[in-house]
Each structure stands twice: as structure tokens, then as C-alpha cells.
Amino acid sequence: MEEQVKNPIVDEQEEYFINMGPQHPSTHGVLRLVVSLKGEIVKNVEPHIGYIHRGIEKMCESITYPQIIHLTDRMDYLSAHMNNEVVCLAVEKALEVEIPDRIKVIRTIMSELSRIQSHQLFWASYGMDMGGQTCFFYGLRDREMILDIFEETTGGRMIVSYNCPGGLMYDIHPNFQKRVKDFIKYFRKVLPEYDAILTGNVIFRERSLGIGTLSLEDAISFGVTGPSGRASGFSCDVRKHEPYSAYDRVKFNEVLYTEGDTYHRYLARVEEMRESMNIIDQLIDNIPEGPYAVKMKPVIKVPEGEYFQRVETARGELGMFLISDGNKNPYRVKFRSPNFSNLGVLNQITKDFKIADLVAIAGSLDFVIPDIDR
Amino acid sequence: MNKVELVEFVKSIDKDLEIKEGKQYTEVTVPSSKLYSLAKQLREREEGKFDFLFCLSGVDYGQDLGVVYHLRSTIYNHVIVLKTRTSDREHPQLDSVADIWMTADFHEREVYDLLGIKFTNHPDLRRLFLDNSWGFPLRKDYVDDINIVTK
Numbered sequence: 001m002e003e004q005v006k007n008p009i010v011d012e013q014e015e016y017f018i019n020m021g022p023q024h025p026s027t028h029g030v031l032r033l034v035v036s037l038k039g040e041i042v043k044n045v046e047p048h049i050g051y052i053h054r055g056i057e058k059m060c061e062s063i064t065y066p067q068i069i070h071l072t073d074r075m076d077y078l079s080a081h082m083n084n085e086v087v088c089l090a091v092e093k094a095l096e097v098e099i100p101d102r103i104k105v106i107r108t109i110m111s112e113l114s115r116i117q118s119h120q121l122f123w124a125s126y127g128m129d130m131g132g133q134t135c136f137f138y139g140l141r142d143r144e145m146i147l148d149i150f151e152e153t154t155g156g157r158m159i160v161s162y163n164c165p166g167g168l169m170y171d172i173h174p175n176f177q178k179r180v181k182d183f184i185k186y187f188r189k190v191l192p193e194y195d196a197i198l199t200g201n202v203i204f205r206e207r208s209l210g211i212g213t214l215s216l217e218d219a220i221s222f223g224v225t226g227p228s229g230r231a232s233g234f235s236c237d238v239r240k241h242e243p244y245s246a247y248d249r250v251k252f253n254e255v256l257y258t259e260g261d262t263y264h265r266y267l268a269r270v271e272e273m274r275e276s277m278n279i280i281d282q283l284i285d286n287i288p289e290g291p292y293a294v295k296m297k298p299v300i301k302v303p304e305g306e307y308f309q310r311v312e313t314a315r316g317e318l319g320m321f322l323i324s325d326g327n328k329n330p331y332r333v334k335f336r337s338p339n340f341s342n343l344g345v346l347n348q349i350t351k352d353f354k355i356a357d358l359v360a361i362a363g364s365l366d367f368v369i370p371d372i373d374r
Numbered sequence: 375m376n377k378v379e380l381v382e383f384v385k386s387i388d389k390d391l392e393i394k395e396g397k398q399y400t401e402v403t404v405p406s407s408k409l410y411s412l413a414k415q416l417r418e419r420e421e422g423k424f425d426f427l428f429c430l431s432g433v434d435y436g437q438d439l440g441v442v443y444h445l446r447s448t449i450y451n452h453v454i455v456l457k458t459r460t461s462d463r464e465h466p467q468l469d470s471v472a473d474i475w476m477t478a479d480f481h482e483r484e485v486y487d488l489l490g491i492k493f494t495n496h497p498d499l500r501r502l503f504l505d506n507s508w509g510f511p512l513r514k515d516y517v518d519d520i521n522i523v524t525k
Contacts, residue, residue, distance in 0.1 A: 050503030050504060058488075218476070220426050220448055223475070305397050306397065308398055308429070308444065319444070336431075336444075344479060345476075
């Protein structure tokens with residue numbers, strides 16, 4: 001009997017590999033992780049990606065700018081509005097088109113609604129990753145209200161394609177303002193429930209506090225942006241540093257923590273939902289009158305040159321690097337997607353934690369796989 | 375640092391470099407042999423502190439293959455763009471900056487995968503999205519009769 005305790009079945013001296021994914025529920029998509037373990041301690045994580053690589057950058061080279069909009073929806077499908085916006089802003093900046101206030105304000109409200117619904121889905125699925133089934137129902141219940149608002153105005157629930165170069169595809173629905181206000185009123189009441197269920201939960205805190213700590217230097221070096229970066233104290237909010245659309249006229253706080261662990265990455269997202277609601281509050285009653293789109297040329301040709309445009313999606317900084325040779329198609333488009341850069345840090349922060357923590361850490365980085373693969 | 379000071383700063387590192395004021399950012403064209411040392415100085419010198427590589431893109435210019443680095447300093451909030459090229463399309467090689475900015479690790483693997491530029495001293499240079507049966511799809515002369523429909 002004593003002999004057995006001395007020689008446990010799992011050999012802690014020798015490293016071995018296990019394969020996680022691509023159909024693993026907690027990788028939230030087709031991400032495959034080859035995990036090298038010693039006992040149950042993670043020594044190395046190697047992401048294998050590309051299962052849904054569609055070559056969006058290559059496709060962009062042979063289509064026109066209004067068509068690119070519809071591809072960007074398919075990158076980070078939870079931040080579809082912001083992905084559309086990056087193309088619109090880049091093209092509008094290149095053509096030096098003046099955008100009326102109405103469009104700017106509507107774009108900002110739509111982006112913030114997307115951010116809330118994205119963080120709601122994060123909260124829902126993260127709760128489930130950590131073993132709390134209830135979160136999933138609560139999160140999806142509230143997210144449905146935003147998707148209904150999107151559906152009424154844009155015709156789409158997730159893949160909206162609402163922005164187009166020069167403005168918006170169509171005007172907002174007459175019910176839009178009322179429904180958004182109703183939602184904000186409702187969600188302000190409900191958000192404390194989120195904290196009650198998960199944020200204050202003892203098991204959840206034990207599993208996330210001090211797990212997967214990312215230092216500020218590493219966050220900058222690995223280019224970890226968005227709520228994940230801000231949880232480490234990396235002030236990287238594009239809305240603050242390089243305001244676009246109507247962000248220069250609203251007051252909001254950049255949510256910053258210094259701890260950089262799994263818990264604070266989670267907390268940053270919950271707090272961001274509050275900030276997003278504040279932004280919407282400031283704008284929803286003051287949508288200026290005016291046209292919903294500027295008349296653009298039927299064929300948009302961007303002047304020769306190189307352009308870079310950044311926006312803040314729900315997961316971090318999305319950059320679009322556009323090289324134009326003056327034709328109706330771009331010469332080269334590069335999307336600097338936030339998830340792709342965030343994935344690079346996974347190996348660094350999971351090292352020497354247990355395999356169960358790997359699920360918690362990967363969940364807290366909030367990956368959307370199509371955005372990694374593009 | 376404003377744009378004039380930025381140009382002075384880059385000139386103080388190497389006065390032979392070609393510096394151009396782009397539409398948004400200051401652009402520096404670097405010969406591939408000088409790239410690594412310039413990148414290291416930009417990262418480490420106290421006046422520069424370009425600690426955030428926020429975009430690394432491979433570009434096929436037709437004749438040449440090139441890489442564009444977008445650098446930002448999170449302390450001073452100034453931006454500089456480095457551009458480097460290689461004319462060798464058969465065996466293009468550039469120095470890796472993965473030990474200066476960790477994020478370059480994945481980005482350089484992506485460039486290698488899609489454009490075929492090899493990065494010397496890269497810790498783990500393998501294809502990222504595609505397997506070895508593919509060519510380098512982001513090159514302009516890439517032909518694929520099955521997957522690319524030409525009108």
C-alpha cells in the first residue's frame with residue numbers, strides 16, 4: 001500500500017502531450033492547443049490555428065471597398081459594427097469625406113451596443129467555463145434584447161453590415177431610441193445580478209484571483225490590447241487615445257487595473273459594460289437630425305498611398321493597414337486583429353499553472369477564432 | 375516627440391536612412407541589413423522607447439517583397455513606420471525582431487506563411503495557417519486555378 005503512494009500512476013518527471021481541441025467546448029471555436037504537461041502542470045502551450053482561414057486579406061485585393069465591409073463582419077462576428085467601421089473610417093479618411101454628426105453618433109451608439117452584447121456573451125460563456133450554468137441563460141437572455149434592436153434597424157442580428165463608406169446603409173428604425181432606452185433602464189437593474197452570481201462567488205474568485213498573471217511589460221511587448229491589456233495596466237483604449245466617430249464628445253472612464261490576472265480581465269469587461277451604458281446615455285437623446293449617408297461616387301477609388309486606421313473593438317485594437325494604388329480594389333490590406341496578437345501571450349501566462357487553469361485563462365482572453373484566422 | 379524631433383532622433387541613430395513624411399506617420403526606409411540594429415535602438419533608446427509593435431505586415435510590391443513595421447511608444451505616444459525590402463523572390467530573408475517585441479513571433483510566422491519571407495533568428499519559424507502543400511498565397515504572382523475565381 002505504501003509502495004503505491006510513493007509511486008503515483010502519473011509520472012511527474014516526464015513531459016507528455018495532450019491535444020485540446022479543435023472541437024473542445026472551452027476553446028470557443030476551432031482552436032487547437034497542443035499542451036505539454038508535467039503531471040498536471042502546464043509547461044508549454046502551442047496553438048495550432050488556421051482551421052477557418054479564409055484568406056480575407058487576399059480576397060480584399062480583388063473586390064471593391066463597399067464589398068470589403070461584408071467580409072469584415074465575418075472576422076470578429078461579435079464586434080461586427082466596429083469591424084465595418086474600421087474600413088469605413090479608413091476609406092473616408094483617404095477620400096477626405098466630411099461625415100455628418102448624425103452618422104457619427106449612430107455609429108457610436110451601435111458600437112457600444114455591440115460591445116455590451118459581446119461582453120454579455122463573454123460573461124455568459126465564461127461563467128459556463130468556470131462551471132456556472134446559470135450565467136449562460138442570464139447572459140443570453142439579456143443579449144437577445146440587443147440583437148432584437150439590431151435586427152429591427154439593420155436586418156441582421158450578428159452579421160449586420162450596417163456601416164458603409166460614407167455613412168450607414170439605412171436610417172435607424174423609428175423605435176430605435178425608445179428600445180435602446182428601455183434596454184439601458186432594464187440592464188442597469190440586471191447588471192448587479194451578474195456581480196451577485198459570478199463576481200462575488202467564492203469558487204469563482206478562488207479559481208481566478210492570481211491565476212495567469214500578465215505583467216505590464218509583457219502586455220505591451222506581446223501587444224495584448226483591449227480589456228485583457230487594460231487589466232494589466234496597459235492604457236490602450238483607442239477611443240481615448242485617438243478618438244474617432246463621436247467618442248471625442250462623450251465622457252467615459254478607461255477601465256484600468258494593475259493586477260493583470262484572470263479575475264481582473266473578467267472584471268474589466270463587466271466594468272466596461274457600465275461605461276458603455278454611460279456613453280449610450282449621453283448620446284441617445286441627442287441624435288442630431290440630418291442625412292444618414294453622404295452621397296459617394298458609384299465606384300469608390302481611394303487615392304494612391306498608405307493609410308492606417310485603428311478602432312477599439314470589444315477585444316482590443318483592430319488596425320487596418322491599407323495600401324492603395326488608385327484603383328477600385330486595394331493593393332494590399334492587412335487587418336491587425338486583436339485576437340491574433342492576444343493569442344501569442346497564451347503560452348507565456350499559462351506556464352506553470354494547472355491544466356484546469358488553462359481553461360480559465362484562455363476563457364478570460366475571450367478569443368473569437370475567425371478573427372484569429374481571418 | 376513631434377515629427378521634426380522624431381526625424382532628428384532617427385538621424386542621430388543613422389544619418390544615411392531615407393526618411394519620408396507619410397500621410398499619417400513618419401516613414402523610414404531601412405536596408406534589410408540595418409533593420410535589426412535600428413529596431414533595437416528604437417526600442418531601447420531613452421528618447422524613443424518604441425515598445426509597442428502594433429502592426430507587422432508583409433507586402434508584395436511586385437518586384438520586391440517587403441515588411442512594414444508600425445511602432446508606437448506607449449510612454450510618449452509617437453509613431454514611426456519602418457519599411458524594409460528584399461529583391462530576392464526565390465529565397466527572401468530578413469532579420470527577425472521577435473526578441474525585441476514578443477508579438478513579432480506570431481506576426482512573422484504569418485508573413486512567412488503567406489508571403490514566404492524567411493526570418494533569420496526567429497525562435498520557431500513554421501507555417502501558421504496553411505500546410506506545406508500550399509505556395510505563398512499573398513504573393514501577387516500566386517496562381518490557384520481551383521480556389522481563386524478570376525472573372
